[in-house]
Structure formats: C-alpha cells, structure tokens
Amino acid sequence: MEGGKRITVSPRPCCGRRIVAAKKRPRANDGFVNSVKKLQRREISSKRDRAFTMSDAQERFRNIRLQEEYDTHDPKGPSSMVLPFLRKRSKIIEIVAARDIVFALAQSGVCAAFSRETNQRICFLNVSPDEVIRSLFYNKNNDSLITVSVYASDSYSSLKCRSTRIEYIRRGTPDAGFALFESESLKWPGFVEFDDVNGKVLTYSAQDSIYKVFDLKNYTMLYSISDKNVQEIKISPGIMLLIYAKASSHVPLKILSIEDGTILKSFSHLLYRNKKVDFIEQFNEKLLVKQENENLQILDVRTFEHTEVCRSEFMTPSAFIFLYENQLFLTFRNRTVAVWNFRGELVTSFEDHLLWHPDCNTNNIYITSDQDLIISYCKADSDDSLSEGNAGSINVSNILTGKCLAKIRASNSFPVDNSCSDNPSGSCCCNSKKRKHGSKTRSTVAEALEDITALFYDEERNEIYTGNRHGLVHVWSN
Numbered sequence: 001m002e003g004g005k006r007i008t009v010s011p012r013p014c015c016g017r018r019i020v021a022a023k024k025r026p027r028a029n030d031g032f033v034n035s036v037k038k039l040q041r042r043e044i045s046s047k048r049d050r051a052f053t054m055s056d057a058q059e060r061f062r063n064i065r066l067q068e069e070y071d072t073h074d075p076k077g078p079s080s081m082v083l084p085f086l087r088k089r090s091k092i093i094e095i096v097a098a099r100d101i102v103f104a105l106a107q108s109g110v111c112a113a114f115s116r117e118t119n120q121r122i123c124f125l126n127v128s129p130d131e132v133i134r135s136l137f138y139n140k141n142n143d144s145l146i147t148v149s150v151y152a153s154d155s156y157s158s159l160k161c162r163s164t165r166i167e168y169i170r171r172g173t174p175d176a177g178f179a180l181f182e183s184e185s186l187k188w189p190g191f192v193e194f195d196d197v198n199g200k201v202l203t204y205s206a207q208d209s210i211y212k213v214f215d216l217k218n219y220t221m222l223y224s225i226s227d228k229n230v231q232e233i234k235i236s237p238g239i240m241l242l243i244y245a246k247a248s249s250h251v252p253l254k255i256l257s258i259e260d261g262t263i264l265k266s267f268s269h270l271l272y273r274n275k276k277v278d279f280i281e282q283f284n285e286k287l288l289v290k291q292e293n294e295n296l297q298i299l300d301v302r303t304f305e306h307t308e309v310c311r312s313e314f315m316t317p318s319a320f321i322f323l324y325e326n327q328l329f330l331t332f333r334n335r336t337v338a339v340w341n342f343r344g345e346l347v348t349s350f351e352d353h354l355l356w357h358p359d360c361n362t363n364n365i366y367i368t369s370d371q372d373l374i375i376s377y378c379k380a381d382s383d384d385s386l387s388e389g390n391a392g393s394i395n396v397s398n399i400l401t402g403k404c405l406a407k408i409r410a411s412n413s414f415p416v417d418n419s420c421s422d423n424p425s426g427s428c429c430c431n432s433k434k435r436k437h438g439s440k441t442r443s444t445v446a447e448a449l450e451d452i453t454a455l456f457y458d459e460e461r462n463e464i465y466t467g468n469r470h471g472l473v474h475v476w477s478n
Helices: 030-040 050-060 166-170
Strands: 018-020 065-071 092-098 101-106 111-115 121-124 131-139 144-151 160-165 178-180 191-195 200-205 210-215 221-226 230-236 239-244 250-257 263-270 277-283 286-291 296-300 306-309 319-323 328-333 336-341 346-349 365-367 373-378 393-398 404-408 452-458 463-468 472-477
Touching: 050 404, 092 131, 092 452, 092 463, 092 472, 101 131, 101 166, 101 452, 101 463, 101 472, 121 166, 144 166, 160 166, 200 230, 230 277, 239 277, 250 277, 365 452, 373 452
Parallel strands: none
Antiparallel strands: 018 191, 065 472, 092 101, 101 111, 111 121, 131 144, 144 160, 160 178, 191 200, 200 210, 210 221, 230 239, 239 250, 250 263, 277 286, 286 296, 296 306, 319 328, 328 336, 336 346, 365 373, 373 393, 393 404, 452 463, 463 472
C-alpha cells in the first residue's frame, strides 16, 4: 500500500492517513486501508545491538499496569453539538498522543483531548455544531494537530482540514486553529494525504483532476500535477510513483522527485493480459507487482533486475508495512504477520502473534520509530482462563526475530516469563479480576482487554493507550 495518510469522508468515519472524499456510503475496506498508512510512513534506524534491544524491550514493558481510564462519551454531549449521533457512545477508531495529551477519536466523529498530567478531559476538538471529525494527524514540524472533518451543512461531501497548535488545545481553546487547503475542492474521489517522512502533503481535486504537493512545515504549495491519465500515486522517501491507466499488456509508470516534481524515470511494466492487478507498490528503487493467480514480481527500476516469487509462497496480503532502512517489508494476511526481503525470501514468522481482528485492522498495531518492535492486539492464549469471551492480549514482538518479548493479558503480567515485582509467583495482583487500580479506573484488566478497537504507544512516556467499542480509553503504564 502506498505511503502517507489518506482519509475517507463519511458521517461514520474510519481512521486513516490518506483521507479520500467519499460518496454518501463509505467504502467497506477504507478503515483498514487508511489505518495502515499510520504505520508505514515511519523510517527506521535499527542500528543497536539486537540482544541489547531485546533485553531493553523486556525491561521497558516489565511492569506496565492498567493505570487510568478516560471516557470520550459525555451523556449530555458537548453543548455545541447538534447532530444526534455525536451524542451517542461509539467505539474508538484512532488514538494519537503528543506533548502529554492523548487524543481519542470515536467512530461517531467526536474527538476528545485528555491530559496525562491531570488525567482530566481538556476539551472536545469539534468546534462546529455539525462537525464530524474523520481523522487526526500530529504535525511534529510545528507542534500542531491537524483534524480532517466533514460537515452536515455540506452533506458530508467535502474534506476540511484545520491546524491547531498543541498549546491552544492544552489551554482548552481548540477553536484557535486555522483552516488549511481552502482553495482545494476535496470532494469524492478527492483526498488529502499527509506524508511525515518527506514532510509533504498531497491533495487531489477530482473536480479538475489536479494533484498538488504542499510543504508540511508551512503549508505552502510547491507544485502541481495535472494529468487525467494518472490512476494512483504512491509515495516513498524522496520519490513519488505515478501509475497510469493500464493498457492491454502493460502499465505506464513515472517516478518523480517528491521535492520539485521533476521526472526521474519513465517506463512501462509488462503485464499478463486479462489478469487483474492485485497491487503495484513502490519501495525506494524496488517495484512490487502482483497479478491475480500469478507470481510476485520484484523489479529494480534502476537496473531492471527482475525477481519472481512463486505464488504459492507469496500470496496476496491484505496490507504492507515497509521498513525502509532495513530493506524489509511486513505483510499481513489471515491474522498473521510476516517479514520479507527484496529477494523474495521470508525473513521472519512471528511466534505467538495471532492478530485479534481478521481484517488485520492496523488501528490495533503500533510499530516503534526504530521499527524493531511491533505492538498488537492479539488473540489470547487458549489456556488463559480469564480471557474468555472478547478479551485478547497486547503483545510486544521483535520484528527481526519474530520473538514475543512481552504481553499484557488478563491472567498474567508482563513479561512472558510471568515475573511480577508485586507477586513473584507470576499471578500478578494487578491483573486479577478484582478492581485494584484506584478510584479513577472503573474497568478491570480483563474488561479493558475486551474489544480493543485502537492502540497507540507513546515512546517518550513508555505508555500504551487502548480504546474500545464503548468509547473508553485505557492507559497502560509503569
């Protein structure tokens, strides 16, 4: 899947990084497609000693406990909201943390900000009575939060972006932000995509078939691409891949510089006739092409060296996450995760890491900035007596080895060896069904591990935030 963060529009939003203006009814797979973007645009620098990294990770997560619970639902609803569904309890679809503030977006379109210092809700980010927030993006370049919304007054047909400094949100004045890309008509199938790696924003106005690239630092427009034959754009570090309308036996492609739009290479890739294209992906100089019931093709666009992987070994995944500096990529298929290199070889299969959601909803996956660890909401062990029903576990695994380093589950504490500073026997008092988390936390650990719909890891604070279908956010911390 392409990089960036594209987001789709509808009154019942799904999170994402490429935000695509949708028709009245949302596309069924958008929530999954878009949430992948949150992960795959982070570069890696996994240069530390691997053994140290593993032991460090186990120590980091050893004593994490359920500490706090936040509620995005207000029975009375924010006084400014007039849309009935904004006042209803709904599941959390996206969590973002920045500067000790946790932002939780509910499927209804309500977004709440909570302070980790005071453990209180600061404010709702909906500043208009008919605003439905579709997705969030933290812009580290200017310490601001970008919200992407649709409005009832516009029949939810156009995307509207707003930038608000974190400091204003901290003060409880989210209306102090300003509108972005007001000149762009972002109606379906238009979109806006945030690319954190290159520091760019890509917009597409379907009205006039024009792509525009903006600077993420100051939002100035850098250049535009006007070509009605472009079917898709994929972003990699430093470059963009333009995919044109497929011909009978080939697909025309262009590689552009992300900085100024200069054409670096134009070429065509041969295709099997009458075969559906499963995906075309760009990964630095590597092009991945897969057609229905055919082998995976890996092409080096500089040397045109060609590698094929047997279709029985590499079946079309639901999603990709590219690990740029390691020259590896993750694939997601049937609740499992695997790591591949660009010789088409399977590098890693993960142990004890069966994802909870069958659609590999990557709202429930976080990859660290070093991209050495993957944190996921997974199926609990079959012998976990307290994980009956909808309770899963939060697993931490090493990406390069596939080893499960630690997990949060209902019956045992971190790490996998079941040690616990409060109870050396391994039966952690913090993870029992008794409510021993203080007055501020109403859910037990088993309850907090049920129906998790969003997950985020704050690397600076070493805290995991999870959201569930009830609109609750739980803080797992030391």
